Amino acid sequence: MELLRINNLKTYFNISSGTVKAVDDVSLTLDYGESLGLVGESGCGKTTTALSITQLLPSEGSIVSGEILLEGKNIVNLSDTEIKKVRWKEVSMIFQGAMNALNPVMRIGDQIAEAIILHEKLSYKDAIKRVEELFQLVELEPKRISNYPHEFSGGMKQRAMIAMALACNPKLIIGDEPTTALDVMVQAQILNLLDKLRKELNMGIILITHDLSILGETCDKIAVMYAGKIVETGYVEDIYNNNKHPYTYKLLSSFPNIHKERVMPDAIEGIPPDLINPPSGCRFHPRCPYAKDICGKEEPRMELANEGHYYACHFGGVYNEK
Amino acid sequence: MKVIIMHAILGVFIMKNKQKIVSVTNLKVVFDIKQSFINELFSKKRKIVKAVDGISLDIYEGEIVSLVGESGSGKTTLGKAILNLVPISEGEVFFKGESVNFKNKKEVKKFRQKAQMIFQDPYQTLDPKSLIFDAVVEPLEVNNMLKTVSERKEKAVKALEDSGMAPGEDFLYRYPYELSGGQRQRAAIAGSIILNPDFIVADEPVSMLDVSIRTGILKLLLNLKDSRDLAFLFITHDLSLAWLISDRIAIMYLGKIMEIGTSDEIIKGCIHPYTKALLDIMPVPEVNRNRIRKVLTGEIPDPTEIPKGCRFNTRCEFAYDKCYVDEPELTKISNDHFVACHLATEDINAKS
Numbered sequence: 001m002e003l004l005r006i007n008n009l010k011t012y013f014n015i016s017s018g019t020v021k022a023v024d025d026v027s028l029t030l031d032y033g034e035s036l037g038l039v040g041e042s043g044c045g046k047t048t049t050a051l052s053i054t055q056l057l058p059s060e061g062s063i064v065s066g067e068i069l070l071e072g073k074n075i076v077n078l079s080d081t082e083i084k085k086v087r088w089k090e091v092s093m094i095f096q097g098a099m100n101a102l103n104p105v106m107r108i109g110d111q112i113a114e115a116i117i118l119h120e121k122l123s124y125k126d127a128i129k130r131v132e133e134l135f136q137l138v139e140l141e142p143k144r145i146s147n148y149p150h151e152f153s154g155g156m157k158q159r160a161m162i163a164m165a166l167a168c169n170p171k172l173i174i175g176d177e178p179t180t181a182l183d184v185m186v187q188a189q190i191l192n193l194l195d196k197l198r199k200e201l202n203m204g205i206i207l208i209t210h211d212l213s214i215l216g217e218t219c220d221k222i223a224v225m226y227a228g229k230i231v232e233t234g235y236v237e238d239i240y241n242n243n244k245h246p247y248t249y250k251l252l253s254s255f256p257n258i259h260k261e262r263v264m265p266d267a268i269e270g271i272p273p274d275l276i277n278p279p280s281g282c283r284f285h286p287r288c289p290y291a292k293d294i295c296g297k298e299e300p301r302m303e304l305a306n307e308g309h310y311y312a313c314h315f316g317g318v319y320n321e322k
Numbered sequence: 323m324k325v326i327i328m329h330a331i332l333g334v335f336i337m338k339n340k341q342k343i344v345s346v347t348n349l350k351v352v353f354d355i356k357q358s359f360i361n362e363l364f365s366k367k368r369k370i371v372k373a374v375d376g377i378s379l380d381i382y383e384g385e386i387v388s389l390v391g392e393s394g395s396g397k398t399t400l401g402k403a404i405l406n407l408v409p410i411s412e413g414e415v416f417f418k419g420e421s422v423n424f425k426n427k428k429e430v431k432k433f434r435q436k437a438q439m440i441f442q443d444p445y446q447t448l449d450p451k452s453l454i455f456d457a458v459v460e461p462l463e464v465n466n467m468l469k470t471v472s473e474r475k476e477k478a479v480k481a482l483e484d485s486g487m488a489p490g491e492d493f494l495y496r497y498p499y500e501l502s503g504g505q506r507q508r509a510a511i512a513g514s515i516i517l518n519p520d521f522i523v524a525d526e527p528v529s530m531l532d533v534s535i536r537t538g539i540l541k542l543l544l545n546l547k548d549s550r551d552l553a554f555l556f557i558t559h560d561l562s563l564a565w566l567i568s569d570r571i572a573i574m575y576l577g578k579i580m581e582i583g584t585s586d587e588i589i590k591g592c593i594h595p596y597t598k599a600l601l602d603i604m605p606v607p608e609v610n611r612n613r614i615r616k617v618l619t620g621e622i623p624d625p626t627e628i629p630k631g632c633r634f635n636t637r638c639e640f641a642y643d644k645c646y647v648d649e650p651e652l653t654k655i656s657n658d659h660f661v662a663c664h665l666a667t668e669d670i671n672a673k674s
């Protein structure tokens with residue numbers, strides 16, 4: 001059985017200026033022990049996708065349609081009490097910038113223990129014991145559970161947040177930009193840690209990032225998101241070496257590669273669109289160097305490139321043609 | 323179309339005919355850590371952070387020098403010390419031959435016109451409640467220059483357009499939140515160049531931005547360097563960005579420079595084990611399941627207790643007896659290439 005299957009998810013925000021179509025017909029699947037990178041520019045709907053899965057949307061946001069099947073069970077219409085059981089025990093999330101949200105006047109160990117007690121019937125003493133085990137798992141010294149957040153570096157705080165996410169043995173972890181604010185060395189350490197945990201605990205991982213370059217070693221699959229939609233998805237090899245969508249191609253070309261010639265990579269011209277009034281047809285067409293007439297008129301459908309590899313473009317792979 | 327970046331290859335050769343803009347000699351900056359009252363009573367030793375611990379560095383007209391290192395290595399502190407924004411504990415900073423340790427306000431003001439700073443978060447310079455126009459012309463205001471609105475407007479439009487926001491008029495009467503992240507950073511840059519500075523410290527100016535728009539900002543800095551002969555100290559923890567835009571790269575660890583050289587010397591021919599480690603962990607947008615990255619374990623040591631001998635010895639896989647006793651000095655390898663590592667200098671000596 002699959003761990004997670006999302007079918008045609010739409011999540012919208014209703015605000016005074018209109019309806020923000022933040023997630024607009026997203027489908028994806030993830031298996032046990034598998035890791036998926038969800039990548040795209042700021043504002044394309046990555047966090048909203050994650051908040052939909054964990055059902056932690058703010059009040060102005062709601063799932064308009066679609067299914068989220070966790071181990072085959074649709075969790076979209078669960079009651080509050082039911083969803084609380086799913087959260088933490090089945091799915092847990094490491095939030096964007098969460099490490100800065102630690103309470104500065106409370107010991108880190110106590111903060112994690114408190115979260116555990118809230119979800120499992122454990123005594124304080126047992127909860128603290130569990131925190132010590134978790135610290136070991138994320139390679140922090142167990143004795144440091146009595147430290148305060150200011151005594152931790154950024155990387156250590158992020159490890160503590162991972163420990164908290166692991167507290168109730170979830171089957172799926174969603175990391176929302178878990179390394180974005182960290183320096184490259186700590187980023188590499190945290191990615192290695194997540195990879196190790198995934199293999200040891202056979203968890204599924206969704207890694208959300210705007211940095212495609214970090215996914216090559218840590219993910220099995222990649223989904224590229226643009227303006228609320230997934231525009232290309234496939235195995236890492238498909239996305240890196242055999243991509244079909246111009247957005248994927250442009251995104252990859254914006255990285256410098258220190259093993260190659262020193263050239264200034266291209267930026268993607270323009271900025272991502274407003275999701276209240278997204279562009280007609282293909283949403284990427286105002287920024288796409290390969291757009292033709294049809295692109296502004298007709299929305300491209302998902303096409304199959306090869307097994308497990310799909311893209312939504314009228315002219316897939318056009319940039320490889322001579 | 324691919325534009326190969328030539329400037330760095332020619333860079334250092336050209337630099338020889340250029341003026342020194344900034345000259346730092348044996349600079350030290352220490353911070354006193356305030357301890358709780360109890361700790362203070364019982365410990366005799368003051369706790370001091372040696373954030374910058376003996377750095378010498380020259381930066382030439384129209385040169386971009388990158389400062390690369392892990393979090394807490396002292397990059398920002400060095401940048402601020404050069405701009406006289408934190409007190410210097412030892413050593414000196416010269417700006418165009420004059421010590422920046424100015425005594426009177428007028429001199430400080432004049433120095434601030436010529437040497438500016440760009441921050442990671444543009445909101446550090448842009449007040450969210452003021453219009454882009456007001457933010458960009460603020461330096462003119464502070465310095466009582468160009469009093470009429472129309473003169474200021476003209477200057478602001480030019481600065482915005484030089485920063486890649488054309489037509490400038492379109493942006494004058496917007497608030498920072500009405501701009502995209504990249505545009506916000508460009509507006510902050512416009513404010514920093516409006517007084518025609520000679521030198522800018524750019525502290526992680528693109529690390530908050532999406533990869534897709536980073537290169538736009540980098541190209542802008544390169545343009546400013548070329549068109550105005552501006553010199554930059556570009557601070558980043560990302561070696562690949564440093565490689566893209568700098569003439570020279572300095573690798574910093576615990577307050578000291580470990581290795582410095584031209585951009586290509588550092589990326590293609592680095593010698594110091596720490597530089598090699600930084601290079602080894604750079605993510606590359608390629609599939610590589612078998613690439614085992616040598617990730618350094620642990621973190622940069624507590625800067626109140628810098629290891630004796632080579633300060634990198636706690637994490638260096640090549641450390642040997644000498645590394646725990648003597649501190650290696652920055653030693654010349656070739657013209658512009660210097661390394662502080664016993665092993666490296668022994669190798670070089672053995673070869674010659």
Ligand SMILES: Nc1ncnc2c1ncn2[C@@H]1O[C@H](COP(=O)(O)OP(=O)(O)OP(=O)(O)O)[C@@H](O)[C@H]1O
Pocket residue numbers: 183353354355371372373391392393394395396397398399400559625
């Ligand atoms: N005002 C201050 N008081 C006390 N310690 C300070 C102060 N400013 C910096 N430090 C310390 O000095 C050291 C160097 O800090 P600095 O901010 O210069 O590092 P950095 O290389 O810029 O790091 P990052 O990549 O995180 O920005 C750190 O240990 C830091 O905690």
Ligand SMILES: Nc1ncnc2c1ncn2[C@@H]1O[C@H](COP(=O)(O)OP(=O)(O)O)[C@@H](O)[C@H]1O
Pocket residue numbers: 013014015020021022040041042043044045046047048049058060061275
């Ligand atoms: N609470 C909210 N109210 C209204 N719009 C929102 C809210 N949260 C996010 N959005 C909008 O939804 C879109 C997707 O946002 P988000 O999921 O945070 O993107 P990402 O994580 O990819 O940067 C953006 O246009 C954003 O402005």
Ligand code: SF4
Pocket residue numbers: 245246247282283284285286288289290291292295300312313314315316318
């Ligand atoms: S459908 Fe057209 S506009 Fe969209 S990505 Fe393909 S070529 Fe570009």
Ligand code: SF4
Pocket residue numbers: 594595596632633634635638639640641642645650662663664665666
């Ligand atoms: S001096 Fe010794 S410890 Fe320091 S970098 Fe060189 S080999 Fe490593």
Ligand SMILES: [Mg+2]
Pocket residue numbers: 043046047048096176
């Ligand atoms: Mg987000």
Ligand SMILES: [Mg+2]
Pocket residue numbers: 397398399525
């Ligand atoms: Mg800094």
